[in-house]
Amino acid sequence: MEKDELKDKIFEFVQAAKGKKKLKEKDIIKGMAEKTGETPDNVKKAMREMIDIGRLMYSYGGGSSSVEIPSEEYLREKGLIK
Amino acid sequence: MKKYETPLLNELEKGPWPSFVKELKKAAKTSEMANDEVGQLEKSFRDKRGYWKHGGIVGVLGYGGGVIGRYSSLPNEFPGVAHFHTVRINQPSGMFYKTDSLRTILDLWDEYGSGLTNMHGSTGDMVLLGCRTEALEPLFAEVTSRGWDLGGSGSALRTPACCVGKARCEWANIDAMDICNDLTQTYQDYVHRPAWPYKFKFKIAGCAVDCVASIARADCSIIGTWKGNIAVDQDVVKDYAKAGMNINAEIVGMCPTGCMSYDGKTLTIDDENCSRCMHCISKMTKALRPTGERGASILIGSKAPIVVGSLLSWVIVPFMKMEPPYTELKELAEKIWEWWDDNAKPRERIGEVIELKGMRSFLEAIGVPPQPQQVLAPRKDPFFFWKDEDLNGKK
Amino acid sequence: MAWLTEQEAKAKRKTDIGPPHYSKMLPPVISKNYGKWKYHEVFTPGTMVHVAESGDKVYTVRVASPRILATESIRAMLDIADKYCDGYIRWTTRNNVEFMTTREENVPLIKKAAEDAGYPAGGIGSGLSNMVHTQGWVHCHSAAADASGLVKAIMDEVYPYFTEKKLPAKTRLALACCVNMCGAVHCSDLAVVAIHRKVPEINHDLVKNMCEIPTTIGACPTRAISPDPAKKSVKINPDKCMYCGNCFTVCPPIDIHRPEEDGVAIVVGGKVGSLRKGPMFSKLAIPYIKNNPPRWPEVVSAVKNILETYANDARKHERIGEWIDRIGWESFFKKTGIEFTYQHIDDFTFARDTFRTSAAFKW
Ligand code: HEM
Ligand code: HEM
Ligand code: SF4
Ligand code: SF4
Ligand code: SF4
Ligand code: SF4
Numbered sequence: 035m036e037k038d039e040l041k042d043k044i045f046e047f048v049q050a051a052k053g054k055k056k057l058k059e060k061d062i063i064k065g066m067a068e069k070t071g072e073t074p075d076n077v078k079k080a081m082r083e084m085i086d087i088g089r090l091m092y093s094y095g096g097g098s099s100s101v102e103i104p105s106e107e108y109l110r111e112k113g114l115i116k
Numbered sequence: 117m118k119k120y121e122t123p124l125l126n127e128l129e130k131g132p133w134p135s136f137v138k139e140l141k142k143a144a145k146t147s148e149m150a151n152d153e154v155g156q157l158e159k160s161f162r163d164k165r166g167y168w169k170h171g172g173i174v175g176v177l178g179y180g181g182g183v184i185g186r187y188s189s190l191p192n193e194f195p196g197v198a199h200f201h202t203v204r205i206n207q208p209s210g211m212f213y214k215t216d217s218l219r220t221i222l223d224l225w226d227e228y229g230s231g232l233t234n235m236h237g238s239t240g241d242m243v244l245l246g247c248r249t250e251a252l253e254p255l256f257a258e259v260t261s262r263g264w265d266l267g268g269s270g271s272a273l274r275t276p277a278c279c280v281g282k283a284r285c286e287w288a289n290i291d292a293m294d295i296c297n298d299l300t301q302t303y304q305d306y307v308h309r310p311a312w313p314y315k316f317k318f319k320i321a322g323c324a325v326d327c328v329a330s331i332a333r334a335d336c337s338i339i340g341t342w343k344g345n346i347a348v349d350q351d352v353v354k355d356y357a358k359a360g361m362n363i364n365a366e367i368v369g370m371c372p373t374g375c376m377s378y379d380g381k382t383l384t385i386d387d388e389n390c391s392r393c394m395h396c397i398s399k400m401t402k403a404l405r406p407t408g409e410r411g412a413s414i415l416i417g418s419k420a421p422i423v424v425g426s427l428l429s430w431v432i433v434p435f436m437k438m439e440p441p442y443t444e445l446k447e448l449a450e451k452i453w454e455w456w457d458d459n460a461k462p463r464e465r466i467g468e469v470i471e472l473k474g475m476r477s478f479l480e481a482i483g484v485p486p487q488p489q490q491v492l493a494p495r496k497d498p499f500f501f502w503k504d505e506d507l508n509g510k511k
Numbered sequence: 512m513a514w515l516t517e518q519e520a521k522a523k524r525k526t527d528i529g530p531p532h533y534s535k536m537l538p539p540v541i542s543k544n545y546g547k548w549k550y551h552e553v554f555t556p557g558t559m560v561h562v563a564e565s566g567d568k569v570y571t572v573r574v575a576s577p578r579i580l581a582t583e584s585i586r587a588m589l590d591i592a593d594k595y596c597d598g599y600i601r602w603t604t605r606n607n608v609e610f611m612t613t614r615e616e617n618v619p620l621i622k623k624a625a626e627d628a629g630y631p632a633g634g635i636g637s638g639l640s641n642m643v644h645t646q647g648w649v650h651c652h653s654a655a656a657d658a659s660g661l662v663k664a665i666m667d668e669v670y671p672y673f674t675e676k677k678l679p680a681k682t683r684l685a686l687a688c689c690v691n692m693c694g695a696v697h698c699s700d701l702a703v704v705a706i707h708r709k710v711p712e713i714n715h716d717l718v719k720n721m722c723e724i725p726t727t728i729g730a731c732p733t734r735a736i737s738p739d740p741a742k743k744s745v746k747i748n749p750d751k752c753m754y755c756g757n758c759f760t761v762c763p764p765i766d767i768h769r770p771e772e773d774g775v776a777i778v779v780g781g782k783v784g785s786l787r788k789g790p791m792f793s794k795l796a797i798p799y800i801k802n803n804p805p806r807w808p809e810v811v812s813a814v815k816n817i818l819e820t821y822a823n824d825a826r827k828h829e830r831i832g833e834w835i836d837r838i839g840w841e842s843f844f845k846k847t848g849i850e851f852t853y854q855h856i857d858d859f860t861f862a863r864d865t866f867r868t869s870a871a872f873k874w
Contacts, residue, residue: 056462056723056726058271058311058312058313058462059309059310059311060311060457082309085178085180085309086177086178087177088177091173091175091180092175092179092180092181092270092309092310093173093180094173094180094185094269094270094310095173095723095726095761098270098271098310098313098314098462098463099180099181099270099271099272099310108173111249111250112177112253113253113517124804124805125805127805127806128660128663128664128805128806130667131663131664131667131670132631132667132670133575133577133631133663133666133667133670133673134575134576134577134629134630134631135577135629135663136577136578136579136649136659136660136662136663137663138629139577139579139580139581139584140579140581140649142581142583142584143581143582143583150581153649157648157649160648160657161648161657161660161804161805163770164770164771164773164802164804165648165768165770165773166647166648166651166652166653166654166768167648168650168651168652169652169763170652170759170760170763176524178526179526186650186651186652200650202650205530206529206530207530208530208531208532208533208535208536209530209533210533210536210537210601211601211602211603211604212533212536212537212538212541212599212600212601213536213599213600213601213602214535214536214598214599215589215592215593215598215599215600216598217531217535217536218585218589218600219586219589222582222585222586223512224512225582226582227512227514228514231581231582231583232579232580232581232582233579233580233581233582233585234578234579234580234646235576235578235580235585235602235606235608236602236606238643238645238693238694240604245579245649245650251514253517253520253524254514254515254516254517254519254520256520256524257515257519257520257521257522257523257524258515258523260523260524260525260526260528261523261524261525263528263531264528264530264531265525265526265527265528265529265530277604279604280601280603282545282546282548283533283537283541283545284541284548284561284569284571284611285548285551285561286548286549286550286551286561288546291546293533294533297529297530297532297533300529300530301529304527304528304529305527307529308526308527324784324785324786325784325785325786326783326784326785326790327604328604329604329698329783330783331698331783331785331790332697332698332781332783332790333698339785365826365827366827366828370787370828371787372787372788372789392785393785393786393787393789394784394785394786395786395787395828398786399828401550401551402550420687420691420692420693420696420697421690421692421697425859425860425861426692426697426698426792428698428790428792461729462726462729463729463730
């Protein structure tokens with residue numbers, strides 16, 4: 035699968051979980067590897083690239099961390115949208 | 117700048133112990149943020165409660181840790197602390213600093229934050245206390261471009277910490293500072309990108325005196341030890357006696373294993389029965405020295421009481437050689453993380469998971485054989501399991 | 512200095528470089544004798560010397576700090592280090608500051624300079640070191656009491672044990688401002704732990720919007736929380752709740768603060784070193800003292816009472832926990848005059864290990 039396509043799929047996956055389940059990195063890597071047949075390593079790389087540019091972000095609540103879609107506020111503060 | 121009356125805090129400027137209120141007020145001379153911290157704290161002292169809101173999500177791009185979000189619940193009354201985030205700067209191992217290099221951080225902090233610090237936080241990082249969200253990215257760029265980086269927070273590897281070790285302590289059996297630095301550098305990804313069920317801490321102490329309290333507050337405690345005898349310099353023992361030490365009461369009588377004797381002239385140690393507790397050595401450092409092979413005991417699982425009670429770390433590997441690049445230790449750590457990650461629910465520390473799943477399945481998973489050094493005593497009940505491989509008679 | 516622009520910040524930022532290598536931070540005498548120290552001698556609670564196999568000596572002056580430090584104060588310390596210590600300084604794991612020099616004649620000068628700046632020398636050997644503590648009302652949302660304020664009030668009172676007076680053994684004080692215990696105070700000789708004492712109050716409307724119900728239920732160590740489907744919220748069983756505040760940490764609309772009920776407990780007898788008896792947990796001495804800022808006089812006198820009873824009664828080298836083990840807890844309560852209550856009897860996870868199973872005890 036093309037990397038960009040994989041990234042879009044990851045984004046959809048995270049979006050689908052929004053408000054239902056806090057996803058950890060591992061949930062995404064495992065879930066997407068199963069879904070797409072990609073290697074866990076490739077999923078991880080793609081996910082990390084998305085985090086590095088703010089398409090996804092790490093979140094934190096109640097002592098444990100998760101991966102989420104950034105809020106508009108976060109994107110504005112990082113200068114990623116005006 | 118707003119001037120706050122602080123009759124309650126003023127009481128804490130009096131007395132001989134260094135005053136944190138004086139520190140807050142020093143920073144408040146030039147920082148609106150620190151000034152409002154003083155104002156809000158006075159109100160807390162009056163009302164007997166804190167006025168902070170829980171966490172919130174802030175950080176630098178790409179990292180999931182190193183910044184702890186903090187907002188005032190009274191932002192209109194105290195706008196300077198509306199945002200008051202913590203930035204954790206990873207300390208150099210051993211917490212030695214060259215003055216210029218620390219000044220660099222101070223200058224940046226005066227520019228971008230409140231000018232208040234904790235030297236250091238309980239985990240070991242330098243804690244920069246009080247920063248606005250929009251300052252995080254430029255501060256991060258300044259700090260990293262000068263060779264410093266953020267420490268860990270969240271469900272990540274927390275900043276490893278160690279005692280002063282070989283840098284200035286004759287009792288160090290292992291190079292605690294080097295191990296600490298090596299683990300920190302090797303596992304930068306785990307420090308900055310929270311991938312686990314919960315936090316994981318390493319603390320490294322050079323000997324069983326444990327000056328970093330590793331046995332009480334590290335998921336993995338690495339504690340230096342030795343395998344040989346204790347060398348005794350009998351002349352120096354005599355000097356201690358001459359200087360007034362009651363060797364029978366203070367040393368022999370307090371040895372937990374009863375393996376020492378002293379006839380008024382010669383101090384004898386039955387080394388085979390010594391448990392290497394460090395008592396005698398710490399009291400007669402000029403006369404007694406460990407000899408022979410050096411290494412570390414690896415213990416696992418300690419934590420504060422939340423959620424189901426406090427734990428001290430348990431011995432899993434009684435002795436491991438510790439030489440760079442510490443491959444055996446790293447292989448073990450990686451197996452531990454894998455098992456923990458597979459078996460833990462969110463917010464379960466490794467010690468809790470071992471309790472739930474059983475020490476045997478943990479030891480099997482990480483490939484460590486059973487040894488009497490791992491327990492204080494064997495079990496007292498007859499209710500134990502046999503696996504097929506036990507029955508099919510390797511043993 | 513001006514703030515970096517967004518562009519500049521992007522160009523300059525690096526990631527995953529870790530802290531500077533410690534070797535760049537070590538005074539030359541330390542680098543030279545690294546791993547080759549022979550012995551050390553403590554002169555006073557604030558000064559000691561380490562002697563290397565090579566014969567080199569390094570003198571250390573250890574001074575107190577309140578942990579919260581303004582940049583201005585750290586600069587003053589760095590100036591002292593530049594003047595007397597060739598530009599090097601170190602912090603200990605208990606928030607003390609150490610000035611190291613190879614020149615013995617600098618020792619009194621450093622001590623004086625630090626004391627003039629407000630940071631007295633002490634903390635080495637058989638006495639008190641600095642009291643480790645957490646954030647309190649200065650910075651944390653969970654705090655049931657302030658941290659720095661209590662520490663300041665306590666250390667003012669027991670100050671001589673830091674600077675000059677001896678105790679039977681090293682004595683480690685600690686304070687945590689809630690049961691999360693960020694300072695890991697559960698293995699200290701004497702620790703103050705701030706506690707809540709009432710079931711938290713739930714704002715159901717906010718819970719609905721702000722909290723994940725399963726996470727909130729899962730956070731409770733005693734399983735006191737269950738769903739309340741009618742309100743789309745949760746309910747708390749008051750018979751099971753032990754006011755840990757864990758639910759508040761994951762779900763802020765479950766408010767645990769009660770200014771008139773919050774306060775502190777005092778625990779004693781923990782240690783971390785394996786020396787003699789091995790590491791020990793601290794155990795409950797006083798279940799509750801009310802918050803009385805700014806100086807918490809009741810807490811201060813309770814701490815002083817325990818410390819002085821120990822100082823007068825323990826044998827040389829006995830830590831508080833070892834002393835209590837020897838005399839027995841019944842004697843500890845008698846000698847300190849502390850009242851024994853239902854709260855002292857454990858009913859949590861490891862309770863049965865704490866009940867007496869022998870017919871031998873003291874009156
Ligand atoms: C599950 C238990 C714990 C929870 C929920 C917890 C939560 C927190 C929170 C909310 C803060 C922020 C305080 C602030 O606003 O500055 C904090 C700070 C901190 N915590 Fe914890 N904590 C826990 C246990 C621990 C333990 C056991 C340690 C260390 C052994 C620790 C080390 C720290 C450190 C170093 C800080 C920074 C401030 C300081 O040094 O006091 N935490 N923790
Ligand atoms: C004569 C005996 C001892 C000497 C000379 C000694 C020496 C030291 C030194 C040099 C430090 C600073 C190391 C650092 O900050 O990393 C230190 C810290 C510490 N020691 Fe010891 N130690 C002795 C006995 C003990 C004992 C018996 C215990 C506990 C069982 C203990 C617990 C600690 C702790 C918790 C620290 C960290 C606190 C601090 O920095 O003040 N020590 N000790
Ligand atoms: S833990 Fe042992 S080796 Fe490390 S500083 Fe303390 S006494 Fe020295
Ligand atoms: S190290 Fe401990 S057990 Fe060994 S001889 Fe010394 S006091 Fe006894
Ligand atoms: S002990 Fe509790 S109140 Fe204090 S800093 Fe830690 S989490 Fe906050
Ligand atoms: S305060 Fe603690 S015990 Fe009580 S309901 Fe909340 S999590 Fe459960």
